[in-house]
Amino acid sequence: MDKKEGKSMIEIGKYAGFCGGVINSVVKSEKALNEYEKLYCLGELVHNKQVVEDLESKGLIFIESLSEVEDNSNVIIRAHGVPKETYEEANNREINLIDLTCPKVLKIHDEVKELTNKGYSTILVGSKKHPEVIGTISFASPDSIVVESLDELKEVWDSFKDKEHIAVFAQTTHSIKSFKEIEEYLKDYPNVVINNTICDATNLRQEECKNMSKEKDCMIIIGGKNSSNTKKLYEVASEYCKNTYIIETKDDLNVQEIKNFKNIGIMAGASTPKNSIDEVFILLQNNK
Ligand code: SF4
Known part of the structure; x- marks a missing residue:
C-alpha cells in the first residue's frame, strides 16, 4: 500500500506485520477462549502489548510459570515454543497443553x-x-x-x-x-x-526492509519493545537509512520530526497487528 500526495510518498512494506505463526496462535487462542471456561497462556502470546491486552480483556490469563496453575488446567503454549521440561511437567500434572508453537x-x-x-x-x-x-x-x-x-x-x-x-x-x-x-x-x-x-517470513521481511531503506529518506519500524525480530528490522533499516525510528504504536511517533520527509517507508515486526500499522499510516498521511 502506498500513498502519493505531491512529491510525498508513504509506503507500507508488503511483509510488514503478523507472520503465519503469529496469526495461527492468535486465531486459535481466540477460538480456545470460547471452548474453555478458564484458560491460561504461558508467557506473552506474542511480543506485542496491544495484542496481549486485547486477549486479556477477552479472558485469557497470562502466567509466567506452570507453578502458578492448578493440576488439570488448560494452558496455551505460544508460537515461540517451550523447553522440554515444560512438556514433562505438564504431563506429570495432567495439565492440558494447547500447543500453539509455530510448526x-x-x-x-x-x-x-x-x-x-x-x-x-x-x-x-x-x-x-x-x-x-x-x-x-x-x-x-x-x-x-x-x-x-x-x-x-x-x-x-x-x-x-x-x-x-x-x-x-x-x-x-x-x-x-x-x-x-x-x-x-x-x-x-x-x-x-x-x-x-x-524463517522465510523473517528472510522476506528483512530483505524487503533492506531494499526499502536504501530508497527512503525515513523509515519507521513498528513493533513491541520485547520483540526481537522488530529490533533486527531496526538494525537492518538503520544501516541504510539514517532517519530510522522504532516505535510501538502511533503514540510514540514524533510527527513534527517526521512530517518533512518526502519518502517514508513503514515496516513492522511479526507480532505487530495490522491496525497498529494502519494507525501510523493514517497519522502520517493526515500530517503531510
Ligand atoms: S517461525 Fe516465527 S517468524 Fe516464522 S512463521 Fe513461525 S512464528 Fe512467525
Whole structure:
C-alpha cells in the first residue's frame, strides 16, 4: 500500500506485520477462549502489548510459570515454543497443553533432537534470553551453546571446535547478515553441519526492509519493545537509512520530526497487528 500526495510518498512494506505463526496462535487462542471456561497462556502470546491486552480483556490469563496453575488446567503454549521440561511437567500434572508453537519452530526442535541423538553438539545462533532459544536449546546435548554473533562465537570456538560432530541452527528471527557471517567462518570445518533455520517470513521481511531503506529518506519500524525480530528490522533499516525510528504504536511517533520527509517507508515486526500499522499510516498521511 502506498500513498502519493505531491512529491510525498508513504509506503507500507508488503511483509510488514503478523507472520503465519503469529496469526495461527492468535486465531486459535481466540477460538480456545470460547471452548474453555478458564484458560491460561504461558508467557506473552506474542511480543506485542496491544495484542496481549486485547486477549486479556477477552479472558485469557497470562502466567509466567506452570507453578502458578492448578493440576488439570488448560494452558496455551505460544508460537515461540517451550523447553522440554515444560512438556514433562505438564504431563506429570495432567495439565492440558494447547500447543500453539509455530510448526516451523517444532520442526527445528525435531531436527535438534534428531542430530542430538546422532551425537551432535549444537551451536544455536540467537538471543540467549529469547523464549524460542531457551526452548530449542533444551532439546540439544548439555554441552551445546548459544551465541548471538560471530564475535561471541570466536570467543568460545577454540574450546568447542574439536567436538566430533557440531550442528549449527538459527533462531527463526535472527539477522540474516549475522548468520551468514557465522556460516562463512565455519564453512571449512568438516565436522560442522550448518542448518539455516531463519524463517522465510523473517528472510522476506528483512530483505524487503533492506531494499526499502536504501530508497527512503525515513523509515519507521513498528513493533513491541520485547520483540526481537522488530529490533533486527531496526538494525537492518538503520544501516541504510539514517532517519530510522522504532516505535510501538502511533503514540510514540514524533510527527513534527517526521512530517518533512518526502519518502517514508513503514515496516513492522511479526507480532505487530495490522491496525497498529494502519494507525501510523493514517497519522502520517493526515500530517503531510
Ligand atoms: S517468524 Fe516464522 S517461525 Fe516465527 S512464528 Fe512467525 S512463521 Fe513461525
